[in-house]
Amino acid sequence: MSNRIFLPLVIALALAVPFFTANTYFHHLMVLWMLFSLLALSLNVIIGYIGELSFGHAAFFGIGAYTAAIVGMNFGLAGIPGLLLAAVMAGLFGFVIGYVSLRIVGPQFAILTLGFGSIIYTITNYWVDLTRGPMGISNIQPLGLWGEGGVALTGARGYYYLTLFLVIAFAYACHALLNSRTGRAFIATRENAPLAASLGIDVFRIKLLGFVVATAVAGVAGAVYAHYLTVITPDVMSLQYVAALIIMVIVGGRGTIAGPIIGALIYVVLLELLRALGPLRLVIFAALLTASVIFLPGGIVSLWRRLTGEETKPREAAE
Amino acid sequence: MNHGRARCSARPSPDWGEPVDYIVLAQQIANGLVNGMTYVLIATGLTLVFGVLHIINFAHGEFYMLGAFFTYFAAQLLGLDYISAAVVATLAVAALGILANRLFFWPLRREHEFTILLSSLGLALLLTNGGELLFGADPKYVDSPFADSIVQAGQLVVTQQRVLIFVVGAVILLALNLFIRHSRMGKMMRATAQNPEGAALTGVNIRQVYTVTFVLACGLAALAGALVGPTAMIFPTVGSWAVLKGFIVVILGGLGSIPGALIGGLSLGVIEALAGGYISLGFAQAIGYAIIIIVLLWRPQGLFGTARRT
Amino acid sequence: MNAETILSVAGLTKAFGGLTAVKDVDLELNRGEILGVIGPNGAGKTTFFNVIAGSMPPTAGTVHFKGTDCTGMRADRMARLGMTRTFQITSLFPALSVIENVRAATYRFTKTGWISSILRNGAWRDEEAAVDRAAIEALEFVDLAHRADANAEALSYGEQRRLEIAIAIAAKPDLLLLDEPAAGMNPEEGQRLVAMIRGIRDTGISILLVEHHMRVVMGVCDRVAVIDHGEKIADGKPADVVNNPDVIRVYLGREAVNA
Numbered sequence: 001m002s003n004r005i006f007l008p009l010v011i012a013l014a015l016a017v018p019f020f021t022a023n024t025y026f027h028h029l030m031v032l033w034m035l036f037s038l039l040a041l042s043l044n045v046i047i048g049y050i051g052e053l054s055f056g057h058a059a060f061f062g063i064g065a066y067t068a069a070i071v072g073m074n075f076g077l078a079g080i081p082g083l084l085l086a087a088v089m090a091g092l093f094g095f096v097i098g099y100v101s102l103r104i105v106g107p108q109f110a111i112l113t114l115g116f117g118s119i120i121y122t123i124t125n126y127w128v129d130l131t132r133g134p135m136g137i138s139n140i141q142p143l144g145l146w147g148e149g150g151v152a153l154t155g156a157r158g159y160y161y162l163t164l165f166l167v168i169a170f171a172y173a174c175h176a177l178l179n180s181r182t183g184r185a186f187i188a189t190r191e192n193a194p195l196a197a198s199l200g201i202d203v204f205r206i207k208l209l210g211f212v213v214a215t216a217v218a219g220v221a222g223a224v225y226a227h228y229l230t231v232i233t234p235d236v237m238s239l240q241y242v243a244a245l246i247i248m249v250i251v252g253g254r255g256t257i258a259g260p261i262i263g264a265l266i267y268v269v270l271l272e273l274l275r276a277l278g279p280l281r282l283v284i285f286a287a288l289l290t291a292s293v294i295f296l297p298g299g300i301v302s303l304w305r306r307l308t309g310e311e312t313k314p315r316e317a318a319e
Numbered sequence: 320m321n322h323g324r325a326r327c328s329a330r331p332s333p334d335w336g337e338p339v340d341y342i343v344l345a346q347q348i349a350n351g352l353v354n355g356m357t358y359v360l361i362a363t364g365l366t367l368v369f370g371v372l373h374i375i376n377f378a379h380g381e382f383y384m385l386g387a388f389f390t391y392f393a394a395q396l397l398g399l400d401y402i403s404a405a406v407v408a409t410l411a412v413a414a415l416g417i418l419a420n421r422l423f424f425w426p427l428r429r430e431h432e433f434t435i436l437l438s439s440l441g442l443a444l445l446l447t448n449g450g451e452l453l454f455g456a457d458p459k460y461v462d463s464p465f466a467d468s469i470v471q472a473g474q475l476v477v478t479q480q481r482v483l484i485f486v487v488g489a490v491i492l493l494a495l496n497l498f499i500r501h502s503r504m505g506k507m508m509r510a511t512a513q514n515p516e517g518a519a520l521t522g523v524n525i526r527q528v529y530t531v532t533f534v535l536a537c538g539l540a541a542l543a544g545a546l547v548g549p550t551a552m553i554f555p556t557v558g559s560w561a562v563l564k565g566f567i568v569v570i571l572g573g574l575g576s577i578p579g580a581l582i583g584g585l586s587l588g589v590i591e592a593l594a595g596g597y598i599s600l601g602f603a604q605a606i607g608y609a610i611i612i613i614v615l616l617w618r619p620q621g622l623f624g625t626a627r628r629t
Numbered sequence: 630m631n632a633e634t635i636l637s638v639a640g641l642t643k644a645f646g647g648l649t650a651v652k653d654v655d656l657e658l659n660r661g662e663i664l665g666v667i668g669p670n671g672a673g674k675t676t677f678f679n680v681i682a683g684s685m686p687p688t689a690g691t692v693h694f695k696g697t698d699c700t701g702m703r704a705d706r707m708a709r710l711g712m713t714r715t716f717q718i719t720s721l722f723p724a725l726s727v728i729e730n731v732r733a734a735t736y737r738f739t740k741t742g743w744i745s746s747i748l749r750n751g752a753w754r755d756e757e758a759a760v761d762r763a764a765i766e767a768l769e770f771v772d773l774a775h776r777a778d779a780n781a782e783a784l785s786y787g788e789q790r791r792l793e794i795a796i797a798i799a800a801k802p803d804l805l806l807l808d809e810p811a812a813g814m815n816p817e818e819g820q821r822l823v824a825m826i827r828g829i830r831d832t833g834i835s836i837l838l839v840e841h842h843m844r845v846v847m848g849v850c851d852r853v854a855v856i857d858h859g860e861k862i863a864d865g866k867p868a869d870v871v872n873n874p875d876v877i878r879v880y881l882g883r884e885a886v887n888a
Contacts, residue, residue: 053433100612107375107436108574111566112611118563119608126604173747179757180746181739188733191722198682198716199800200708200737239559243444250437279456282448290441293434294427 014164018157027156033268034163035225040248040260041170042217047246048255049174049183050210051190053110056097056117057245060090060215062124062237064222069137069232070130079144083223090219091212093120098211102204105193117242124234136233143227159228166224170217171257186210240282247285251292253299262300342474347596348589353481355588356488360543361561362568362580363492364536370575371512371532373432374424377439379540380562381446384555385412386541387548388454391461401463405545409538416537417530425529443558450555461548484546491542492581495535499577504531512575567607571614633659635804635835636681636712641690643673643680650676652859653690658804663826663836665850665867669879670841673859675717678808678839682714683707695803709737711803715793715810723782727773730781730792731764734799738763767799771825787818794825804835811842823849847871855879 018027039061046054064086071082101112124131131137143153143162153159177183185206188196193203226232235241244267252263267285274281296303365379389408393399399407423442427435465479499505504527510518511528519525540561544553568587572579587607595603636658643651650673658664668674680687686701693699694712704714713734722730739760745753768774771791776784781792790810797805807826811819819842826849830836840846846853846867853870855863857879863870870876 053436107432108570110436111375111570114563115566115570115608115611119605119612122605122608126599126602173743176746176749177743180743180753181736181741181756181760182743183746184729184733185736187725187729188722188736191724192720194704195716195720195722195796196733197703197705198708198714199734199796200705200713202705243440246437246440279448279451283445283452286441286444286448289444290423290438293437293441297430297434 011168015161018160024156027160029268029272031156031159031163031228033265034160034167035221035228036245036248036264036267037167037261038163038170038221039218039245040252040264041167041174041257042214042221043245044249044254044256044260045174045186045210045214045217047249048259049177049186049190050207052102052105052207052211053107053246054113054211054214055110055242055246056113056115056120057214057218058241059117059120059237060094060218061222061225061241062120062232062234063090063093064219065226065232065236066124066131066137066222067219068223069140069226072141072227073137082227083143083220086219086223087216088219090222091216094212094215095208098208098215102207102211114242117237121234121237124237131234134234136231136235137226138231140226140230140232142230143224153227156228159224163224166220167261171261174257182206182209243289244285247289249299251288251299253301256299256301259299259301266300343596346475347592349475349477350481351589351592352585353477353485353588354592355585356485357543357547357584358564358568358587359492359581359584360488360539360546361565362572362584363495363577364539365562365565366569366572366575366577366580367539368532368536369569370577371508372424372428372529373515375436375439375574376424376536377436377562378419378423378443378446378558379536379565380558380560381443381450382412382416382537382540382558383544383547383561384450384553384558385415385446386544387461387553387557388450388459388544388555389541390545390548391459391553394462401461401465401549405542408545409541412541412544413534413538416533416535419537420529420533424533425526428529443562447556447558450558454555456555458552458554460552461545463549466549478550480546480549484550487542487546491539492577495539496577504528508532564607567611570611635660635695636837637693638681639691639693641677641680641692642688643676643685644688649688650859651680651687651856654856654859654861656854656861656864658835658837660835661830661833663830663838663849663851665846665853666837666839666856667841667843667846667853668856672856674839674841674856675808676859677856678714678806681837682712682806682808708800708802711737712806713737713797713800713802713804714806715797715808717808717812719786719789719793721781721789721792721796723780725781726778727768727781727784727792728764728777731767731795731799732760734767734796735760735763736800738801763799763801767795770798770828771795786813790814790818790822791825794829798829798832798834802834804837805829807836807838807840809840809842810838811840811845814842816844819845820848 017030039057043054043057046052046057067086067089068082071085097113097116101109101116104112125134127133143159153162177186185196185201188199188201189203189206196206197203222236225236248263248267249260250263251266252261253259270284271281274284277284292299298305361380361383364382365376368374368376368379386408389411390401390404393404393407394401397404397407419442423438424435427438463480465483468479470477470479470482499508507518507523507528508531510521510523511525515525518528543561564587568580568583571587572581572583587610590606590610591603594606634657636656638654638656641651641654641656642649652673654677656664656666666674666677676685679685681692683699683702683704683706691698691700694707694710697710699707699710722733725733739756741753741756745756765774765777768777771794773788773791773795776788781789784792790813794807794810797807810826811822814822823845826836826838838846838850850867852865853863853867854861855870855873855876862879863873863876865873
């Protein structure tokens with residue numbers, strides 16, 4: 001088990017990284033990487049484990065962000081209660097939307113989630129009294145333990161450790177999932193739904209469970225994002241973000257844990273490196289997605305497996 | 320998200336105290352039918368590709384965007400008049416459909432359905448962002464001699480351009496219907512829609528069916544763009560607006576059903592116009608989505624079509 | 630219905646529009662019994678099977694399993710009650726390894742969820758051990774333990790059919806429904822299958838078998854029911870059924886003509 005050595009090493013490295021440099025911009029990029037990792041890992045539950053494509057995931061990120069911002073401003077709940085509320089809110093929306101959409105599977109499901117995402121985006125833009133419309137909400141207070149006053153998280157380093165903790169916790173939960181009865185039901189449903197049903201698995205409920213967990217986690221990521229950047233606009237729910245999240249999961253490697261984290265890293269790094277190129281970088285992302293889908297359906301992670309000559313046990317959706 | 324309404328006819332404000340003003344109502348409905356015809360043209364291509372090839376083309380809206388921009392550039396750079404520019408643009412985008420099929424769809428036809436959906440998402444992003452790069456992000460107007468002249472019928476007022484949208488749309492749909500029903504290629508397309516393997520065994524050239532279907536679908540989308548261009552601002556991200564409208568119509572009418580696209584598109588146009596006129600603009604934007612949710616709760620396969628269920 | 634009856638079908642009818650595929654069939658299956666349902670192609674066997682297995686609701690009639698009315702019940706609830714099935718066309722989790730295929734089948738008798746696996750508590754550890762045991766036992770039973778780490782799609786056709794049986798028995802059902810398990814098998818594989826089915830029964834699982842391979846049915850079944858044009862025309866010991874003049878006429882006769 002090389003993982004026994006490898007994994008603690010990676011975690012130790014991740015903990016030490018902020019001390020290599022005092023460059024706060026670098027810390028900022030690390031926070032973004034971790035936030036996107038959390039989001040990509042949550043979307044991976046839908047794409048990689050229950051085997052459905054969701055084109056509406058950014059909306060749940062947005063719901064979490066707006067929930068945290070609004071309850072933070074109106075009730076002074078900027079701490080852990082706000083994060084929990086964001087998770088509950090996003091998960092609740094996930095439940096309702098999943099309950100309606102998961103009756104349909106395949107590409108139609110993808111379109112439905114796109115439609116729901118667009119509804120939420122549109123409402124956020126037009127419900128000015130609640131969301132301040134396209135201008136967004138600014139001056140969101142930093143994350144405290146229990147809200148205003150007391151210890152508040154400021155500076156990128158603090159947020160980095162918080163998001164790192166969330167990523168490690170959720171990655172571990174995903175790892176545990178795959179070795180559990182629930183996880184086996186996820187994978188069975190993804191691979192062959194009629195056979196899964198014949199073994200006693202309630203396919204609809206299992207998919208709904210995965211969808212709700214994924215959306216709730218996206219909500220937490222959104223809440224942290226809102227407190228960290230202190231500004232949010234409806235654009236966090238736009239199609240660009242939907243596409244970005246899908247690119248991270250697919251390019252990194254769906255159905256794996258390392259894949260989405262690597263995908264998020266590639267996204268953040270390329271976004272930085274190609275900043276000078278303007279709109280062209282999005283063309284490059286699109287090309288990356290297309291090339292990955294066509295030539296490397298297992299994502300970057302499968303490439304590594306191929307190189308190390310390890311026998312491939314594809315966890316990705318069967319092609 | 321406001322594309323398609325920017326230069327619409329005046330929208331009378333609601334007047335709840337008075338009895339319903341039938342002129343205003345009729346005007347709303349007329350506007351709605353014209354917008355609806357655009358939706359129909361967009362959705363028909365989408366539903367055709369799904370019905371015949373079982374592909375959901377996420378990039379479909381980008382061909383609408385290209386249709387509008389090509390019309391603009393054909394007029395600006397080649398000095399063509401509006402009608403010629405629209406025809407050139409439609410044909411050029413239809414030809415691009417051949418290329419898109421050869422690169423993004425045909426090679427993936429045996430892959431998992433998600434592969435093709437994702438590759439079409441990649442194509443959509445490529446075209447949107449490539450469009451922004453080439454055409455610039457600032458909005459443009461397509462000039463048309465019909466945009467500022469009006470047609471009056473009783474007290475109804477509609478611009479010539481909007482009449483043109485409706486008439487051309489109706490004629491094209493009729494022609495498409497005849498083509499699919501009676502031509503040899505149309506029969507091959509219907510055979511492929513029902514059973515691709517069986518069709519291939521009986522000598523249908525599947526490759527040709529793919530090409531023709533994409534040419535038709537992209538041409539229809541481009542035509543919609545060329546027609547709508549003069550009534551609204553165009554910008555490179557308009558494709559995602561178009562594909563979203565297309566998806567709503569197609570879900571409403573049922574994926575793969577052309578009559579469904581016709582009825583779904585016209586109804587969506589009228590409902591949006593009424594909601595926008597009598598309730599609020601924001602509501603008009605969201606109502607399409609609200610309707611599909613209700614329809615899907617009631618009939619998950621859409622009003623006319625079928626969808627797989629869990 | 631007496632205590633020994635595990636499955637009881639009464640007046641079962643299934644019509645598709647004007648076509649009645651299954652017509653007023655009564656059938657009882659006793660605990661520990663192997664019951665074969667045979668009939669010529671198109672006789673309604675598959676429809677009969679699918680209605681019992683919960684794939685489609687019947688037009689009329691009832692199905693009772695272990696005394697519970699489960700007419701028209703969804704397949705997954707049926708499975709949780711203790712009835713699992715195999716499919717006519719090979720149905721596996723092709724991208725997963727053989728052992729993972731079988732482990733996925735233990736769903737119905739396991740309980741611990743995601744939270745336990747995160748906490749790695751005792752209940753989870755015990756259950757994972759039980760899952761592993763059940764999976765290996767099932768693989769050993771069908772003689773596939775040596776292929777445990779191979780991908781299911783890499784197996785030969787015969788191995789895949791055996792893996793399907795391993796999946797069905799790893800679920801530890803009370804009643805196993807087999808849908809044409811011998812389809813596409815050569816005589817040698819058929820013999821092996823007969824031995825395997827007897828072995829499954831010996832572990833206490835009752836079996837309902839739909840099949841048109843006569844040799845398999847006659848070799849393994851305690852009792853045989855014959856369906857023709859959707860109606861049951863005979864029900865009894867294999868030796869009696871083969872001598873039933875009706876059966877000879879509609880089934881064996883037609884087969885002889887076809888052959």
